[in-house]
Amino acid sequence: MKTLVVLSGAGISAESGLKTFRDSDGLWENHNIYEVATPEAWNKNPVLVQKFYNARRQQLASVLPNNAHLTLAKLEKDFQLCVITQNIDDLHERAGSSNILHLHGELCVGKSSKVDAHYKNLGYADINMGDKAADGSQLRPHVVWFGEPVPALEDAARLMLKADVVLIIGTSLQVYPANTLLMYANTNTLTYVIDPQDVGLENIPLNATHIKETAVAGIKIFEKHLYEKFK
Numbered sequence: 431m432k433t434l435v436v437l438s439g440a441g442i443s444a445e446s447g448l449k450t451f452r453d454s455d456g457l458w459e460n461h462n463i464y465e466v467a468t469p470e471a472w473n474k475n476p477v478l479v480q481k482f483y484n485a486r487r488q489q490l491a492s493v494l495p496n497n498a499h500l501t502l503a504k505l506e507k508d509f510q511l512c513v514i515t516q517n518i519d520d521l522h523e524r525a526g527s528s529n530i531l532h533l534h535g536e537l538c539v540g541k542s543s544k545v546d547a548h549y550k551n552l553g554y555a556d557i558n559m560g561d562k563a564a565d566g567s568q569l570r571p572h573v574v575w576f577g578e579p580v581p582a583l584e585d586a587a588r589l590m591l592k593a594d595v596v597l598i599i600g601t602s603l604q605v606y607p608a609n610t611l612l613m614y615a616n617t618n619t620l621t622y623v624i625d626p627q628d629v630g631l632e633n634i635p636l637n638a639t640h641i642k643e644t645a646v647a648g649i650k651i652f653e654k655h656l657y658e659k660f661k
């Protein structure tokens with residue numbers, strides 16, 4: 431079986447009803463990301479940060495995976511498929527993908543605010559100020575904020591090394607260090623991009639095929655290419 435490595439971003443979940451932030455003038459659901467997605471924001475106003483992620487979790491409970499998530503899960507029957515996602519939503523899981531690496535954490539999980547440990551499954555429930563992790567510290571969202579290390583990066587780089595095919599879907603490739611992962615793929619790896627816009631071209635191999643469509647329309651074209659190539 432050929433190995434297909436997918437690098438997904440907020441755009442894959444847009445047609446499920448979750449907004450990206452590059453498409454909203456650098457705002458994430460009307461918030462400047464530096465007010466809600468940095469350690470400084472947490473130190474300055476933890477109540478606002480909790481409220482923001484509680485709202486994202488509630489919103490997530492009300493949306494469904496779309497055909498792009500579902501098609502990727504279906505491709506597992508013919509490909510060794512790994513999804514590396516920058517998304518904190520659980521739509522790849524709910525679509526049925528079984529091999530998912532969350533680079534930037536998971537909305538449905540809380541963790542200690544002292545150390546990178548003591549995780550707690552939340553489902554879609556809120557975190558309240560006063561809710562404690564196992565080490566007694568305030569529970570915070572298990573989200574990698576801007577300026578924090580990305581512990582899953584090495585595992586993701588190892589997956590890229592094994593790829594026969596790479597699919598980049600719904601990511602502007604603006605967020606460091608996720609946008610450096612492509613350099614680990616072999617130079618002759620078959621690479622596809624699905625995104626209605628031009629994306630960080632400096633990070634993409636010259637021979638990449640850009641399917642300039644939304645995720646749901648683009649995934650059909652990609653699937654056809656894939657089976658034509660490897661039938």
Ligand SMILES: NC(=O)c1ccc[n+]([C@@H]2O[C@H](COP(=O)([O-])OP(=O)(O)OC[C@H]3O[C@@H](n4cnc5c(N)ncnc54)[C@H](O)[C@@H]3O)[C@@H](O)[C@H]2O)c1
Nearest residue numbers: 439440441450451452516517518519600601602627644645
């Ligand atoms: N669903 C989520 O989990 C979610 C949502 C917003 C932001 N975030 C976080 O914000 C960061 C944003 O970086 P990013 O590169 O993932 O997103 P981004 O917002 O920087 O870029 C989104 C990309 O998706 C494309 N896009 C928009 N609509 C699309 C569609 N229908 N189909 C396909 N592509 C579409 C845009 O053209 C753009 O290139 C990530 O780290 C992520 O953790 C997550």
